[in-house]
Amino acid sequence: MSSRSYGTPARRASARNHNAAFARCRTELFCVANPEIRLPADPFVPLSATLGARRAGAVAPLVLNEQGSVEDSARRYPTLASLVRKAFTKGAGPDYAIDQGAMEVDWAAGMFVLFASQAYRAVAGFDERYFLYYEDVDICRRLRSRGYNIVYEPAVPVIHDARRASRRNPRLMRIHAASALRYLLSRYP
Numbered sequence: 117m118s119s120r121s122y123g124t125p126a127r128r129a130s131a132r133n134h135n136a137a138f139a140r141c142r143t144e145l146f147c148v149a150n151p152e153i154r155l156p157a158d159p160f161v162p163l164s165a166t167l168g169a170r171r172a173g174a175v176a177p178l179v180l181n182e183q184g185s186v187e188d189s190a191r192r193y194p195t196l197a198s199l200v201r202k203a204f205t206k207g208a209g210p211d212y213a214i215d216q217g218a219m220e221v222d223w224a225a226g227m228f229v230l231f232a233s234q235a236y237r238a239v240a241g242f243d244e245r246y247f248l249y250y251e252d253v254d255i256c257r258r259l260r261s262r263g264y265n266i267v268y269e270p271a272v273p274v275i276h277d278a279r280r281a282s283r284r285n286p287r288l289m290r291i292h293a294a295s296a297l298r299y300l301l302s303r304y305p
Contacts, residue, residue, distance in 0.1 A: 173264025226252030
């Protein structure tokens, strides 16, 4: 679901929408994809092969922006220090290299992730307390705590027409900050 579509009250939280879709899933794989994603080629065959070969809970492709630059879609877990640094700097680029083949990562941005249905089910899907933002960090952390790997497959590209609405919209900025705080506090029960 696009962040730009959250202006209408009838919209449900991203996590809740994905969980509702999963309730109808009868396949071994479950894909979460934002509508801003374009597929230059079929990513499902190579991603599902990587998922099976790595016995992972989730796999994510290389995400490129409209200009062909790499987006930071495979990331290390956020910390208070990394979030402050990100807020006040231009960003240092991706957290993981793209020239070393498929690799395990801390988490993958939820703009496009292919899950093993059994893994998604094992962690009860996305935590619906996250209205928007950080639900992807949280599910990856919970998958890893249950022994599932999160794999980044840079050989499989998708295109993301990023809107970055939370940088311009004060309401979305507050939701983003609240989700970050919820995630950081959840690390210290």
